[in-house]
Every structure is written in structure tokens, then in C-alpha cells.
Amino acid sequence: MKYDMLLLRFGEFTLKGKNRRRFEKSIKSHVKSKLTAYPGATIIEEYGRMYVGLGGHDYLAVIEDLRKIFGLVSISPVKVTASELNEIVETSLAFMKEMQPAPGTTFKVNARRVWKGFEHSSHEMNHLVGSPLLRTFQELKVDVRKPDIELKIEIRETGTYLFFESFSAVGGFPRGTNGKAMMLLSGGIDSPVAAWSSMKRGLELELVHFFSFPFTSQKAKDKVIDLARVLAGYSGEIKLHLVPFTEVQTSFTQLGQDNLIITLMRRSMLRIATMLAEREGALAIVSGDSLGQVASQTLGSMNVIGRATDLPLLRPLVMMDKMEIVKIAEEIGTYDLSILPYEDCCTLFVPKSPATNPNLRIVEKLEASIGNLSELLEQAVANTETITLGDGKELESSAIEEDWL
Numbered sequence: 001m002k003y004d005m006l007l008l009r010f011g012e013f014t015l016k017g018k019n020r021r022r023f024e025k026s027i028k029s030h031v032k033s034k035l036t037a038y039p040g041a042t043i044i045e046e047y048g049r050m051y052v053g054l055g056g057h058d059y060l061a062v063i064e065d066l067r068k069i070f071g072l073v074s075i076s077p078v079k080v081t082a083s084e085l086n087e088i089v090e091t092s093l094a095f096m097k098e099m100q101p102a103p104g105t106t107f108k109v110n111a112r113r114v115w116k117g118f119e120h121s122s123h124e125m126n127h128l129v130g131s132p133l134l135r136t137f138q139e140l141k142v143d144v145r146k147p148d149i150e151l152k153i154e155i156r157e158t159g160t161y162l163f164f165e166s167f168s169a170v171g172g173f174p175r176g177t178n179g180k181a182m183m184l185l186s187g188g189i190d191s192p193v194a195a196w197s198s199m200k201r202g203l204e205l206e207l208v209h210f211f212s213f214p215f216t217s218q219k220a221k222d223k224v225i226d227l228a229r230v231l232a233g234y235s236g237e238i239k240l241h242l243v244p245f246t247e248v249q250t251s252f253t254q255l256g257q258d259n260l261i262i263t264l265m266r267r268s269m270l271r272i273a274t275m276l277a278e279r280e281g282a283l284a285i286v287s288g289d290s291l292g293q294v295a296s297q298t299l300g301s302m303n304v305i306g307r308a309t310d311l312p313l314l315r316p317l318v319m320m321d322k323m324e325i326v327k328i329a330e331e332i333g334t335y336d337l338s339i340l341p342y343e344d345c346c347t348l349f350v351p352k353s354p355a356t357n358p359n360l361r362i363v364e365k366l367e368a369s370i371g372n373l374s375e376l377l378e379q380a381v382a383n384t385e386t387i388t389l390g391d392g393k394e395l396e397s398s399a400i401e402e403d404w405l
Contacts, residue, residue: 173202191288
């Protein structure tokens with residue numbers, strides 16, 4: 001099937017009144033960045049709608065890229081013709097001929113006259129187009145309730161658009177329209193899903209990953225970079241902070257309180273993420289916690305861990321079960337990477353019986369017993385490596401201090 005344009009439909013932000021223009025501007029910017037891979041493709045704007053002229057490119061390839069843009073709910077490939085009756089009928093006949101309907105195929109015409117200056121009403125157009133289709137294609141049958149093909153005709157002053165299929169997009173709010181946050185990214189299944197869910201709600205994310213060389217490997221680091229690159233496919237580009245965590249993590253092994261190591265470690269991660277957030281202008285921290293999944297994600301643990309930061313701590317997966325999370329991970333393309341068997345710092349030094357209801361007073365007392373903990377956290381931030389990733393490529397990187405090999 002040959003098409004001229006794509007019709008992009010917006011999601012819930014269209015209800016946002018005066019802010020709507022800001023959201024549309026963000027989507028246009030995102031669409032424009034995706035179309036750099038398609039020379040000749042153009043953007044055409046109308047109130048409440050956006051069209052993409054295909055310029056001869058394969059419509060399925062362009063749709064596959066555009067459907068990842070947050071704020072779009074669906075995309076339809078369309079044929080365009082002049083807003084004149086004969087042109088509309090002829091284009092409809094050619095359209096149906098390309099579809100090659102099988103005997104017994106049911107159809108209906110659903111015309112909508114947006115341009116009130118057009119000489120025929122929407123109801124009249126259903127008959128004026130449907131009748132020649134039935135005469136020309138005798139294998140067709142009319143079914144107005146549940147047709148196999150619903151030929152939609154949208155008549156505007158600038159042109160008439162014909163389409164019959166629709167591809168779903170991710171929906172949500174356009175990228176970055178609801179502020180910036182720091183995301184704690186492990187190499188597991190949950191945190192990439194939490195990151196995607198947060199971006200879908202319009203958050204601009206910077207990712208924070210903690211590694212413990214030499215206990216964690218280069219392959220573990222590459223795995224996280226690959227996960228971040230998949231997420232960049234949705235956001236356009238994304239910044240990844242790689243934090244050396246070995247000194248902080250090993251300082252907790254000397255305390256003789258193995259059951260609290262995970263709690264202490266997670267509180268330090270939050271403090272480092274908070275320092276990075278203040279440096280980068282982020283207003284919240286996002287984590288992949290799911291209530292009751294592991295010892296650090298009981299309500300008691302989340303209470304003690306969350307008190308380590310003054311920033312809002314967002315947990316988009318907190319009420320999801322594992323199957324729901326896995327399903328989203330598969331859909332967004334992170335699952336196969338997440339299950340690669342490379343260790344991360346969260347799996348190191350895990351005690352046999354981690355505390356599920358830690359005592360805040362004891363945890364704070366243990367932290368106070370490490371005289372140089374604040375200095376270790378500041379050093380970790382100072383030695384953080386930052387990479388900016390684009391969709392399928394590395395855009396920029398700070399100096400790499402660690403010899404990973």
C-alpha cells in the first residue's frame with residue numbers, strides 16, 4: 001500500500017487548556033528529531049493534529065520510530081486528495097483496489113466533513129462514496145456495525161484524507177514536560193520499566209548506576225549502557241551517570257551488621273543520587289521498588305531507606321506485581337538485556353537474612369560510626385563518569401578514570 005502522509009493523534013494532554021501549546025511544541029521537537037533519519041519527510045500542523053509527509057519513505061519504518069514518542073496515542077497512514085467529490089470518489093476506488101478485498105469482505109464508509117463549506121454533508125458522502133465502491137467491487141458487503149474495513153474520509157479545506165488502519169503509540173505526556181528527576185538504574189528487570197513509566201508521564205530522566213569494580217565487570221557496565229540506549233530510543237537522548245561505589249560499599253562490611261548492609265547501601269545510593277540531582281537541577285528521585293518484592297522493598301525498609309533524602313522519592317512500580325513488570329519490559333525491549341547474567345553491586349555482599357524491618361535509630365548510629373562516610377560519598381560523586389546516549393549511539397562522554405580492563 002502506498003501512502004502520502006501519516007496522521008498523528010495526541011493523547012490526554014489535549015485537555016490541559018493553556019498548556020496545550022507547550023505540549024504540542026515538545027512533541028513537534030521530538031518528531032522532528034526522529035525524522036532526521038528520513039530526508040524529505042515533512043511536518044504539517046493543524047489545530048489538534050499533526051501530519052507527517054512521507055516524502056517517498058516506507059510508512060511502516062517511519063511509524064515504527066514515531067510510535068515511541070510520548071504524547072502520541074495512535075498513527076494512521078493516509079492518502080491525500082483534493083476536496084472535490086470526483087477526486088474523493090476516484091481516490092476511494094483506487095484505495096480499495098490496492099486493498100484487494102476478498103469475496104465476502106464487509107465495509108462501511110465513515111465520512112466526516114470538517115470543512116463546512118464542502119457542498120455535501122457527512123451523511124451524503126457515505127452514500128456518494130459507498131455506492132460506486134459497491135458497484136465496482138462486487139465481492140464487498142456493507143456492515144455498518146462491525147465491518148472488516150472502515151474507510152474513513154476526513155474532508156478539510158486544504159485537502160481530504162482517506163485512511164482505514166491505525167497503529168497504537170505509547171501515549172502519556174510529551175518528553176520532559178513535567179520536570180526532571182534522577183533515576184536509580186540497576187541491571188535488573190524493574191528499574192528500566194520504572195524509567196520508561198516515568199518518561200511516559202513527561203519526566204526528563206538522568207540515570208544513575210552504581211558499580212563496584214573489581215567486584216563487578218565491564219560486561220555488567222556494558223549491559224547497563226545498552227539498557228540506557230534502549231531508553232534513549234524513547235526519549236531521544238539520555239544522560240547516564242556511572243558512580244564508583246566500591247569504597248562506600250566495602251565500608252559497610254566492617255560494621256559486623258551484615259543484615260543491615262542492603263539498607264545502609266541503599267541509603268547511601270539515595271544520598272549520592274540527591275547530590276547529583278542538586279548538581280543537575282533535578283527535583284525528584286525515581287526507583288524501581290515494588291512493594292514486598294525483596295527485603296529492601298518492604299514497607300519498613302522503604303520507610304528507613306527513603307528518609308535518606310529530602311527530595312520526593314517516586315516509585316512508579318510500587319503496586320505492580322512481577323508479571324506486570326515483565327510484560328512491560330518485553331514490550332519496551334529491555335527484558336532480554338535485563339536477564340543477562342552479569343552481576344551488579346546490588347547482588348554483592350547480600351546477607352543470608354537481610355533485615356525486612358530495620359530500626360532507623362540503629363541504622364543512623366551505624367552510619368555515624370563510619371567517620372569518613374560523607375567524604376566517601378563526595379568522592380564517589382566527584383569520580384562519577386557521565387555518558388550522554390542517543391538512539392543507538394553514544395553522543396558524549398566525560399573522561400573515564402577507571403581502567404576497567
